[in-house]
Amino acid sequence: MTPRRSAWLLVSPLLLVLTLAFFVPLLLLIPTSFREYLPGQGMVPGSFTLENYARILTDGYYLEVVLRTLVLGVAVTVICLLMGYPVAYLIVRGNPRWRLALTLLVIFPLMLNLVVRSFGWIVLLSNRGIVNNLLTDIGLIATPLKLMFNMTGLLIGLSHIYLPFMVLMLVAALQNMPRDVEAAASSLGSSRTHVFWSVTLPLTAPGIISGSILVFVLTISALVTPRMLGGPSYQVMATLIYDEYMQLLDWPSGSALSFALVSMTLLIIWGSSRLTRKWAGLA
């Protein structure tokens, strides 16, 4: 058997699952997204319209939600990167005795169900939640801070939930980096900060890229946490798509929005990885 063929055999189980459970349903949605929907009667068979797509670009509300989703994705990614890099660095380079404890601390939240973690944030952040009650009791605020149903709540919740993914990616990248290159830079007279900025950081770029892409994609497609912390009023694209499907029963519109989200995601991943590769001198 040639190496190529055995490679195909190795990926074929995953490929099969992806094709059946992901690509085929996705392809089936393409015709749906061009159908006309008559409320109360359902989809018009055999109809063809571009209106579902046109509406995304012309309706100010949809644009606002799209923009909000992108801002959220970028912000959560940046927060996770800034908070995750020091943790990952400490895990790899810090005292080995702390390594296991730190790694467990990072992984532990992943063992809890997403709904439970999001609900935990509701308990903390709601109007009569622990945070607001505490601040009121010590007299710092008179009326409860609005920590939910807005960007603040989503940023807090999603950053917490996706931080472990970023840390794990960065740990792998830092571990893969040969330490001799840092030693070489130091022995040639580089300062520690200079070594970090011009050697360590660029060499961990692949980890930064994959971690960022992972967190970004997970954030903009997250449904459960934004629904729980954003309520019915603060919508992101995933909750909007869910509502179009499940509440309005307007599958054509929901499908069009789904494709908009998918294409946006692919475009941003492609663009950002190209930029970062250039920066890291990998291109």
Added chain:
Amino acid sequence: MKSKFMIPAAVAAAAAFGAPGAGSAAELVVGTFGGGFAENLKTCYAAPFTAATGAEVLLKPANSAQHAASLRASAGSPDVDVVFADDAFAVQLSNEGLLQPLDRSKLSNAPDILEAAWGAQDAYVAAMLGATAIVYNRETLSEPPTSWTDLFDPKYEGRVTIGDISGTTGWQFVAAVNAMEGGPLEDPKAALEKIRPLAKSAALLYTQADQVVSLFERGEIDMAVWYPDRAGVAIKSGLPLAVAYPEEGAVGIRPTISIPKGAENAELAEKFVDIVLSAEAQKCFSEAQVIGPVNTKVVVEGEYASILPTAEQAAKMLFLDPETMARLMPDWTRRWQREVLR
């Protein structure tokens, strides 16, 4: 699809291992609303059904929209045999050809049911009569509210909750305010403009009826646009609530029961519907859920009868044509998102 393959396998496995009780026990899957509703369903509908047929009842709780979406997705091979849904969704399902019309000749209790309870071509039947009205805390409110306008009183700013439009009370409140403001159904502009400040200052826009219970429990609100039947259940558990039917008229709700086309146990499903419509089950459920019966032979008694509307209040109720509402809902929802929530 999956379950079709799995059920015979499970039965075969049960038979092979001689699982106790696996004998002839058929299972009827009922799509229901959650919370107290499901509990009362078990007592008043499922128990007599199991006693009469020997078949077990499995509940699948969700709201009307979720049931409708899943029936459409599994068109022709539904995962439920009987489904409860608000009439607007029942009409939509019927128009999409997803329901098996009921055969009145096979329902022994059909002659006793209110004529207004039946859907077009008997595609579904209302199983009870509820309402969207004002529920208030009788300990914190010095005088009971009498009108929808009381909700907008600045005295209660931030102490009121209304439902998001995804729930029945949400759109029905829009309809009630719209009628009060004299707006046409086709254009709820007047209502949306009036509701906007209320929605912005509301303690919460609830999406699940049970969220209101905890708001009342924690003393976060004085008034809610809510269901008298839910209030009745909450009062039973000790909350100091009362129901006010606004003078402009509350909005009537007809939760329906229907059989999806292609239901695996259609015959059992028919039997279940018949039991739901029987005078005994109707009386039991009406008293447990504090909701109006559709069987004309039922006389509701008990201390919670006062929560139900008087004849005068019932006559004033606004009943919205489900067909029209099913057509208008997407537009209303989109406008709600844009003109109220934004």
